[in-house]
Amino acid sequence: MKNYSLVQHPLARAITVAAALCGADAALAQTKKIALEEVVVTAQKREQNLQDVPVAVTAFSAADLENAGVQDVTELQKSAPNVTMQVSRGTNTTLTAYVRGIGQADPLWGFEPGVGLYIDDVYIARPQGGVLDVYDVERIEVLRGPQGTLYGKNTIGGAVKYVTKRLTGEPELSINGTVGSYDQRDLKVSGQLPLIQDKLLFGASVAKFERDGFGEFLLNGEENYNKDIETARVSLEFLPTESLAFMLNADKTNDNSNAKGGHRMTPSLLVPDLPTPSNVFDSWADMDTNNSVDTSGVSLTVKWDLSDAFTFKSITAYREGETFTNIDFDSTPLGSVHVPAVYDDDQTTQEFQLTYVGDKLNLVTGLYYYEGSASGAFDVLLGAFNVAGPFDPSLGIFDAVTAGTVDTTSYSAYIHATYAFNDSWALTLGGRYTYDEKEAEVYKEQLFVDGMSSALGGQDLMSLAVLTDYTNDNDWSQFSPRISVDYTINDDMMAYASYSQGFKSGGFDMRGDASVNPNTVNGFDPEIVDTWELGYKAEFADGRVRMNAAIFYSDYTDMQVTVQEAVGGGSNYVSSVLNAGESEIQGVELEAITQLTENLSATVMLGYLDAEYKKVESGGTDIADLWEFANTPEKTGAIRLNYNRSLGSLGDIVLSGGASYRSETQIFATASPLDEKSYTLWDASAVWYSSDEHWTVGLHGKNLTDEEYRVGGYNFPGLGLEDSITAYYGNPRTVSLNLGYTF
Numbered sequence: 153m154k155n156y157s158l159v160q161h162p163l164a165r166a167i168t169v170a171a172a173l174c175g176a177d178a179a180l181a182q183t184k185k186i187a188l189e190e191v192v193v194t195a196q197k198r199e200q201n202l203q204d205v206p207v208a209v210t211a212f213s214a215a216d217l218e219n220a221g222v223q224d225v226t227e228l229q230k231s232a233p234n235v236t237m238q239v240s241r242g243t244n245t246t247l248t249a250y251v252r253g254i255g256q257a258d259p260l261w262g263f264e265p266g267v268g269l270y271i272d273d274v275y276i277a278r279p280q281g282g283v284l285d286v287y288d289v290e291r292i293e294v295l296r297g298p299q300g301t302l303y304g305k306n307t308i309g310g311a312v313k314y315v316t317k318r319l320t321g322e323p324e325l326s327i328n329g330t331v332g333s334y335d336q337r338d339l340k341v342s343g344q345l346p347l348i349q350d351k352l353l354f355g356a357s358v359a360k361f362e363r364d365g366f367g368e369f370l371l372n373g374e375e376n377y378n379k380d381i382e383t384a385r386v387s388l389e390f391l392p393t394e395s396l397a398f399m400l401n402a403d404k405t406n407d408n409s410n411a412k413g414g415h416r417m418t419p420s421l422l423v424p425d426l427p428t429p430s431n432v433f434d435s436w437a438d439m440d441t442n443n444s445v446d447t448s449g450v451s452l453t454v455k456w457d458l459s460d461a462f463t464f465k466s467i468t469a470y471r472e473g474e475t476f477t478n479i480d481f482d483s484t485p486l487g488s489v490h491v492p493a494v495y496d497d498d499q500t501t502q503e504f505q506l507t508y509v510g511d512k513l514n515l516v517t518g519l520y521y522y523e524g525s526a527s528g529a530f531d532v533l534l535g536a537f538n539v540a541g542p543f544d545p546s547l548g549i550f551d552a553v554t555a556g557t558v559d560t561t562s563y564s565a566y567i568h569a570t571y572a573f574n575d576s577w578a579l580t581l582g583g584r585y586t587y588d589e590k591e592a593e594v595y596k597e598q599l600f601v602d603g604m605s606s607a608l609g610g611q612d613l614m615s616l617a618v619l620t621d622y623t624n625d626n627d628w629s630q631f632s633p634r635i636s637v638d639y640t641i642n643d644d645m646m647a648y649a650s651y652s653q654g655f656k657s658g659g660f661d662m663r664g665d666a667s668v669n670p671n672t673v674n675g676f677d678p679e680i681v682d683t684w685e686l687g688y689k690a691e692f693a694d695g696r697v698r699m700n701a702a703i704f705y706s707d708y709t710d711m712q713v714t715v716q717e718a719v720g721g722g723s724n725y726v727s728s729v730l731n732a733g734e735s736e737i738q739g740v741e742l743e744a745i746t747q748l749t750e751n752l753s754a755t756v757m758l759g760y761l762d763a764e765y766k767k768v769e770s771g772g773t774d775i776a777d778l779w780e781f782a783n784t785p786e787k788t789g790a791i792r793l794n795y796n797r798s799l800g801s802l803g804d805i806v807l808s809g810g811a812s813y814r815s816e817t818q819i820f821a822t823a824s825p826l827d828e829k830s831y832t833l834w835d836a837s838a839v840w841y842s843s844d845e846h847w848t849v850g851l852h853g854k855n856l857t858d859e860e861y862r863v864g865g866y867n868f869p870g871l872g873l874e875d876s877i878t879a880y881y882g883n884p885r886t887v888s889l890n891l892g893y894t895f
Contacts, residue, residue: 186696186747186749186750187694187695187696187747188691188695188696188697188698188745188747188753190202191203191211191213193205193209193211193291193293194293194313194315195207195209195293195295195302195313196302196514196516196568196570197302197505197507197516197568198507198509198514198516202689202700203646203689203690203691203698203700204646204689206580206636206638206646206648206650206687207295207297207687208295208296208297208685208687208700208702208704208741209293209294209295209296210228210231210232210233210235210293210294210296210743211291211292211293211294212228212231212291212292212293212294213290213291214289214290214291214317217286217289217292218839218848218850219794219806219808219837219839219850220792220808220835220837220852221835221837221839221850221852221854221888221890222286223285223286223361224283224284224285224286225237225247225282225283225284225286225292225312225314226238226239226247226283228292228294228312229788229812230790230812230833230835231755231757231790231792231812232294232296232757233296233741233742233743233757233758233759233788234251234252234253234296234739234741234759234760234761234788235250235251235294235296235310235759235788236248236249236250236251236255236783236784236785237249237250237312238783238863238864238882239283239863239864239880239882240259240279240864241414241863241864241865241866241880242411242412242414242477242479242864242866242880243259243280243412243445243477244283244379244381244407244409244412244443244445245280245281245282245283245381245405245407245409245445246259246279246280246281246282246283246445247259247269247279247282247283248279248783248863248864249265249266249267249269249279249282249312250266250267250309250782250783250784251266251267251294251296251297251309251310252296252297252309252310252704252706252737252739252761253309253706253708253737253739253761253763253781253784254266254267254308254309254310254654254681254706254708254737255267255309255783256279257714257782257783257820258714259279259280260528260662260663260714261278261495261497261526261527261528261556261558261662262526262528262556262558262592262659262660262661262662263659263712264277264656264657264659265277265278265279265307266307266308266309266656267307267309267310267311267312268299268303268305268307268310268311268312269282269284269311269312269314270303270304270311270312270313270314271284271314271316271403271449272314272315272316272401272451272453273304273313273453273467273503274449274451274467274469274471274501275303275304275305275501275522276471277305277471277497277499277522277524277526278473278495278497278499278526280445280447280473280475280495280497281405281407281445281447281473284314285359285361285381285383287328287340287342287357287359287383288316288317288340288342288357288359288385289314289315289316289317290315290316290317290318291315292312292313292314292315293311293312293313293315294310294311294312294313295310295311295312295313296310296702296741297309297310297652297654297683297685297704298310298632298634298652298653298654298655298681298683299311299654300566300582300584300586300632300634300652300653300654300655301516301566301567301568301582301583301584301632301634301652302516302566302568302582303566304467304501304503304518304520304522304564305501305520305522305562305564306564306584306586306632306654306655306656307654308654308655308656308679308680308681309654309681316385316387316401317355319344319353319354319355319387319389320344320353321344321346321349321350321353322344322346323343323344323345323346324343324344324345324894324895325341325342325343325894325895326340326341326342326343326892326893326894326895327339327340327341327892327893327894328340328341328848328890328891328892328893329890329891329892330888330889330890330891331888331889332363332852332886332887332888332889333885333886333887333888334363334364334365334366334886335362335363335364336362336363336364336379336886336888337360337362337363338359338360338361338362339359339360340357340358340359341357341358341359342355342356342357342358343355343356343357344356344387350391351390351391351392352388352389352390352391353387353388353389353390353391354387354388354389355386355387355388355389356384356385356386356387357384357385357386358382358383358384358385359381359382359383359384360381360382360383361379361380361381361382361383362379362380362381363378363379364378365377365378365410365433366378366431366433366883366884367429367431367432367433367434367435368433368434368435369413369434369435369436369437369438369441370429370434370435370436371436371437371438371485374410374441375410376410376412376413376433376434376435377412377433378409378410379409380407380408380409380410381405381406381407381408381409382405382406382408383403383404383405383406384403384404384405385401385402385403386401386402386403387399387400387401388400388401394457395456395457395458396454396455396456396457397453397454397455397456398452398453398454399452399453399454399455400450400451400452400453401450401451401452401453402448402449402450402451403448403449403450404446404447404448405445405446405447405448406444406445406446407443407444407445407446408443408444409443410441410442410443411439411440411441411442411443411477411478411479412435412880413434413435413436413437413441413480413483414435414437414480414481414483414865414866414878414879414880415429415432415433415434415435415483415878415879415880415881416428416436416482416483416484416877416878416879417825417826417865417877417878417879418825418875418877419875420482420484420874420875421873421874421875422482422484422486422488422536422873422874423484423485423486426484426485432860432879432881433881433884435480435483436483436484436485437480437483437484438480438484438485438486438487439478439479439480439490439492440478441478442476442478443476443477443478444474444475444476444477445473445474445475445477446473446474446475447471447472447473447474448471448472448473449469449470449471449472450469450470450471451467451468451469451470452466452467452468452469453465453466453467453468454466461508461509461510462506462507462508463506463507463508463509464504464505464506465503465504465505465506465507466502466503466504466505467501467502467503467505468501468502469499469500469501469502470498470499470500470501471498471499472496472497472498472499473495473496473497473498474494474495474496474497475493475494475495475496476493476494477492477493477494478490478491478492478493479491479492479493479866481866481868481871481876481878482872482874482876482878483876483878484874486535486543486874487533487535487543487545487549488534488535488536488543488872488873488874488876489532489533489534489868489871489872489874489876490531490532490533490535491530491531491532491533492530492531492533493528493529493530493531494528494529494530495526495527495528496526496527496528497524497525497526497527498524498525499522499523499524499525500522500523500524501520501521501522501523502520502521503518503519503520503521504518504519505517505518506518511572512571512572512573513569513570513571513572514569514570515567515568515569515570516566516567516568516569517565517566517567517568517569518565518566518567519564519565520562520563520564520565520566521562521563521564522560522561522562523559523560523561523562524559524560525557525558525559525560526557526558526560527555527556527557527558528555528556528557528662529553529554529555529556530553530554530555531551531552531553531554531601532551532552532553532554532725532871532872533549533550533551534550534551534552534722534723534871534872534873535549535550535872536550536722536872536873536874537550537723537872538550538600539600547600547602548600548601548602548614549600549601549602550598550600550723551598551599551600551601552596552597552598552619552723552724552725553595553596553597553599554594554595554596554620554662554663555594555595555596556592556593556594556595556660556662557592557593558590558591558592558593558659558660558662559590559591559592560588560589560590561588561589561590562586562587562588562589562657563586563587564584564585564586564587565584565585566582566583566584566585567582567583567584568580568582568634569581569582570636575640576639576640576641577637577638577639577640578637578638578640579635579636579637580634580635580636580637580638580650581633581634581635582633582634582635582636582652583631583632583633583634584631584632584634584655585629585630585631585632586629586630586631586632586655586657587627587628587629588627588628588629588657589625589626589627590625590626590627590657590658590659590660590675591623591624591625592623592624592625592659592660592662592675593622593623594620594621594622594660594661594662594664594672594673595618595620595621596618596619596620596621596663596664596665596666597615597616597617597618597619597621598615598616598617598619598723598724599613599614599615599616600613600614600616601613601614617667619665619666619667619668619724620664620665620666620667620672620673621666622666622673624660624673624674624675626658626660626674626675628657628658628677628678630655630678630680632652632653632654632655633651633652633653634650634651634652634653635650635651635652636648636649636650636651636652637649637650644690644691644692644695645688645689645690645691646688646689646690647686647687647688647689648685648686648687648688649684649685649686649687650683650684650685650687651682651683651684651685652682652683652685653680653681653682653683654680654681654683655678655679655680656678656679656680656712657678658675658676658677658678658712659675659676659712659729660672660675660676661675661676661714661727661728661729663716663725663727664727664728664729665724665725665726665727668719668724668726669726669728672728676712676729676730676731677710677731678710679708679709679710679711679712679731680708680709680710681706681707681708681709681737682706682707683704683705683706683707684704684705684706685702685703685704685705686702686703686704687700687701687702687703688700688701688702689701693746696746696747697744697745697746697747698744698745698746699742699743699744700742700743700744701740701741701742701743702740702741703738703739703740703741704737704738704739704741705736705737705738706736706737706738707734707736708734708735708736708737709733709734709735710731710732710733711731711732711735712729712730712731712732713729713730713731713732713768713779713821714727714728714729714730715727715728715729715730715770715821715822716728716868718868718869718870718871718872721873722870722871722872722873722874723872725868725871730768730770732765732767732768732779732821733766733767733768733769733776734765734766734767735763735764735765735766735767735781736762736763736764736766737761737762737763737764737781738761738762739759739760739761739762739763740758740759740760741758741759741760742756742757742758742759743755743756743757744756744757751795751796751797752793752794752795753793753794753796754791754792754793754794755790755791755792755793755794755810756790756791757788757789757790757791758787758788758789759787759788759789760786760787761781761784761785761786761787762786763780763781763784764781765779765780765781778822779821779822780818780821780822780823781818781821782818782819782820782821783817783818783819784817784818785814785815785816785817785830786815786816787813787814787815787830788812788813788814788815789812789813790810790811790812790813791810791811792808792809792810792811793808793809793810794806794807794808795807795808799843800843801843802843803840803841803842803843803847804840804841804843805838805839805840805841806837806838806839806840806841807837807838808836808837808838809834809835809836809837810834810835810836811832811833811834811835812832812833812835813830813831813832814830814831815830816828816829816830819862819864819865819867820867824865824867824877825867825877826862826864826865826867826877826879828861828862828863831859831861832857832859833854833855833857833859833861834855834856834857835852835853835854835855835856836852836853836856837850837851837852837853838850838851839851845894846893846894846895847891847892847893848890848891848892848893848894849889849890849891849892850888850889850890850891850892851887851888851889851890852887852888852890853885853886853887854883854885854886854887854888855882855883855884855885855886856885857885858884858885860881860884861881861882862879862880862881862882863880863881863882864879864880865877865878865879865880866878
C-alpha cells in the first residue's frame with residue numbers, strides 16, 4: 153500500500169493553519185469574554201463534563217447534529233478520529249463499524265460485533281438495521297477503546313451510544329420536513345404530553361425517509377441506491393415518587409428500499425462485451441430488487457434513587473429483526489452468482505446496575521444477562537453449472553445452499569470504581585467477568601433445485617453432496633481488568649494513563665465447509681486486545697480553546713478474520729474464520745475546538761493508526777506480510793468552521809463548512825481491486841432559527857465536489873466461472889432543504 157504523507161494534502165495544510173490558530177492566544181484576544189460551552193456526557197454512567205472524563209470520547213449534541221445536517225450515524229466518521237462507520241456492502245441499513253482498527257467486516261449472523269451499538273443503554277447485537285437515522289435524539293457519543301467495565305455487553309473496540317430525548321412533561325409537538333436531491337422527501341413528527349401532570353408522561357415520534365435512487369438497474373429501469381424507510385418510537389414514563397421512575401420505550405423500523413446492485417471492478421468472463429456503466433451507481437444486476445429489513449424492540453428501565461449517593465437501575469429489553477434480500481454478486485445479466493438470503497434474530501437482555509457518587513469515591517457495578525438467537529439461510533445459484541447446460545434452468549438450477557442457527561447465552565458482572573485521593577490524583581480500578589455459551593447448527597449442501605430456491609422453500613430437489621452438517625456447542629470465560637490514573641494539573645488541564653482489556657467470545661462459522669475444512673465444526677476461538685493509553689485534556693485562553701489528545705498501543709491476539717475463496721473449478725466457495733495469531737495497533741488522536749471570535753469557531757480532528765499483523769499462520773506458513781487491516785485508514789482528518797450570528801428580532805443563523813479526509817483503505821485483509829484511494833469530502837450548511845424558537849430552516853450540501861469513493865464490495869474471483877469483484881459506493885453530491893416547526 154502506498155504511504156502518501158498526510159502533510160502533502162491540501163486538507164492537512166488547512167488543518168495545520170487551524171491548529172496554529174488553536175494555540176495562538178494572541179489571535180484570540182477579545183474585548184468581550186467568550187468561552188466554549190460545556191459538553192456533558194454519560195460515558196461513565198453519570199453526567200460529567202467531557203473534560204473530566206479519562207476516556208477517549210467524541211460527543212455530538214442534538215444541536216451539533218442539526219447544524220451539520222447529519223442524517224444517519226455513518227456521517228459520524230467524518231468527525232471522530234480513527235473511526236469507520238459505513239453502510240455494509242450490498243445493503244441499505246446494515247452497519248460496518250470500526251474503531252481503532254477493530255470491528256466487524258462480515259455482517260453475517262452469528263458473529264459478535266467489535267463495536268457495540270447502544271440505544272438508550274440497550275445493546276444491539278446485530279448490525280442489520282444499525283444505520284440509524286438521526287431523529288428525536290439528545291446526543292450521540294463515540295467511545296474509543298475496550299468498553300467492558302461500564303456497559304452491559306463487553307465490546308472490544310469501542311461503543312456508540314445513541315441517546316434519545318427524555319420526556320420533559322411539557323406539551324410539545326414538532327414537525328420537520330426535508331426535500332433534496334434525487335427527490336429526497338423526509339418527514340419527522342414528534343410530540344409529548346402529560347397524561348397525569350408530573351406523574352405519567354407520553355411521547356411518540358414517527359418518521360419516513362424517501363429518496364429516489366442514485367442510479368438504476370439498467371436491465372429493468374428500477375431504482376438503485378434508493379431509500380424507503382418508515383420508523384416509529386413510543387415512550388411512556390411513570391413517576392410515582394420523586395425518587396422512582398419507570399420508563400417504557402418501544403420502536404419499530406421497516407426498510408423497504410430496493411436491494412442494491414453493485415458496480416463491476418473487472419471485465420466479465422461470461423459476458424466479455426458487457427459495457428461498463430459510466431455511473432458507478434448503475435448496475436447490470438438482473439435479480440429481483442425485493443428487499444426488506446424489519447427491526448423492533450421494547451425496553452423497560454426502572455431508576456430508583458435509593459439516597460443522595462446510591463442509584464439502582466434495571467434495564468429489561470427485547471429486540472428482534474428479520475431481513476430478506478437479494479444480492480447479485482457478479483452484477484451481470486446472467487444468473488451466474490445469485491444470492492437470495494434471509495436472516496432472523498432476536499435477543500433478550502437484562503441489566504441490573506448500582507451507582508454510587510460520593511465525595512471521594514464513584515462506583516458503578518452491575519450484572520448483565522444476554523440471550524439471543526440468530527438464524528439465516530442463503531443460496532448461491534450458479535447458473536453456469538445447471539443440469540441442461542450453462543444458464544438453462546429447464547432441468548434445474550445449480551445451488552449451494554447454506555443455513556444455520558446460533559444460540560448465545562451470556563452472563564457477566566462488572567465493577568468500575570474511581571477514588572480521588574485529593575484534588576489532583578484519582579485512581580480507577582475496574583473488572584469484568586464474562587461467561588458465554590454458544591450452540592450452533594450449520595448445514596451446507598450442493599444440489600439442483602427446480603423452481604423457487606431451496607433456502608426459501610423450493611421443491612423438487614436433487615442432492616449432489618452434503619458438505620456440512622453438524623451441531624456443536626462451546627463456552628468461553630474471561631476476566632477483563634481496567635486500571636486508570638488521572639492527574640488534574642489545574643482547573644483547566646487533566647492527564648490520564650490507562651490499561652484496559654477487551655474480550656470477544658469465539659463462535660462458529662455459519663458458512664463453514666466441512667468437506668474442505670473439517671476443523672470448522674470446532675468453531676473459532678475468542679479474541680483479546682490489551683490497550684495502553686495516555687491522554688491529555690485541556691482548555692486554554694479563558695476557555696476559548698479546548699484540546700483533547702490520546703496516544704495508545706494495543707496488543708491484539710487471536711483476531712477473528714474471515715477468508716473466502718472459490719474452489720472446485722468455481723462450483724463451490726469455502727469460508728474459513730482464522731484466529732490471526734498476533735497483531736499490533738498504535739495510534740494518535742487529536743480533537744480541538746477554538747472560539748476564534750465571538751461568532752466564529754474552528755474544529756479540528758486528526759487521527760493516525762499504525763495497524764500491523766505480526767503473525768498469521770495458514771497451512772503452516774506465516775502470511776502476515778500479505779495482510780493489512782481492513783476498513784482501517786492510516787490517517788483521518790477533518791476541519792470545520794462554524795459562524796454563529798444573531799440577527800436580532802430576525803433570529804439567529806449558523807453557517808458551517810469543512811472537509812473530512814481518509815487515506816487509502818483496504819477493504820479486506822488481502823489486497824484487491826476494491827481497495828480505495830484516499831479521498832476528501834467537502835460539506836457546507838446554513839441553518840436559521842427564529843427568535844421565538846418555533847421555526848428552523850436548514851440548507852445542507854454534502855460531498856460538494858461529487859467525490860467518488862468505495863465503501864465495500866465482494867471479491868469472489870472464479871466463483872461460478874465468473875470474476876465477481878463488485879463494488880459499492882458512498883453517497884454522491886446531495887443538497888437538501890429542511891423546514892421545522894415546534895409548537
